[in-house]
Amino acid sequence: MTDLFPRPPGLAVFLNAGDPPFDVLDDIADMLDEHEVDVLELGVPFPDSISDGPVIRRSADRALAAGTGLEDALAFVERSRARHRHLRVVVLADWAHTVRPRSMAEVVTAIAGSGAAGALLHGAPPRVRPDFYERAAAAGLPVVTTCYASSPPAVVAEAAAHASAYVYLVTHYGPSGAGPAPDAGALRVPVDALRALTDAPIAAGFGVRTAADVARVHAAGADAAVVGSTVVARAESSLAGGGDVVADLAGLVTGLRPHHLSHRLSHRLSDPLSFPTP
Structure with a gap:
């Protein structure tokens, strides 16, 4: 079991591979590493996603x-693995x-083989998921x-049983970029249900846009918040x-942190002696 979120509240952000272009995306990843963002969920772009709103669909296009x-996405993952101390990349x-x-x-x-910290298989029908789980386990992926949050018990049990990176708990139905902010009280119930079934971290996403939303996710007992459409839109x-x-994304990431974490990270970023030499 990997520990991708060692200091809750953890933070994962989503971007599509190739948008922004890879030369810019490399610099973004370096910035995310410096700001101790835990995970970059890197989408291998695909068209006409029914689970995404217009912002992420435009990015994929x-x-x-x-x-x-x-191949381009995995080459990026290899570059990231070679030079980043904190940031880990999960491939969607x-x-x-x-x-x-x-x-x-x-x-x-x-x-x-790319060294990705995990893989999320999007849109897989039930009949193919056992093959994915078995092959991933054999490959050490x-x-x-x-x-x-409203999935039936059988779906929750499957997610809990096969999560070895983390469980992505989607807070509400509907496309990404839409819907209300997380409700800590309502989210506590599905988080507790998962916690009873797995030791894997739980990361909650959809509707997470602000530091207050990140705090609500943490208050519900989740290990991390996932921020997607807000990052892509910025x-x-x-x-x-x-x-x-x-720089614009650095400001956004800093603003997503609870105040005490933002203050600690700002101090570290201003003090070069606080970072070990490679």
Whole structure:
């Protein structure tokens, strides 16, 4: 079992591989590492996602138009692994677009070989998930499973049984980027249900936009918050306006931290002696 969120409240952010372009994305990843963001959920872009809202769908379309594929995403993962002390990259791959045209064996082997900290298989039908779990375990590839806060007990049990990286607990139905902020009281029930079934960390996402939302997720007992559409939207706006994408996202990440963590990290970032030499 990996511990991707060693100091709760943990933070994971989502971006698509290839959007922003990889030269900018490399700099963003360096910034995320310096700010001790725990996980970058890196999407291998795919079209027409029914689980995503317009912000992430536009991002995927831009990355696809640039020709981004699995190989490009995994090359990024290898670069990240080689130079980052804190940040870990989890790869999100879509079953229909990325896995089915190849094979489960090929994709799992490739992701494991990149040094990814985990894999999330998006949109996989129930009949193929056992093969994914078995091949990932054999390859030593940690698995991110998913369930909704309102999922039936059988779905929750499957997510708990097979999570070896973390369980991504989706706070509400509907596309990403929409819906209400997390309710700590309501979220406590599904978090406790998962906690009774697994020792894997629990990361909650959808509707997480602010430091207050991150605090609510933590108050519900989750180990980490996942922020997706807000990060993608800020990158999109910065790129469209000719801004400094890395600096803009650094400001966003800092603003997502509870005050005491932001103060501690700001102190460390201003003191070069606080970081060990590579």
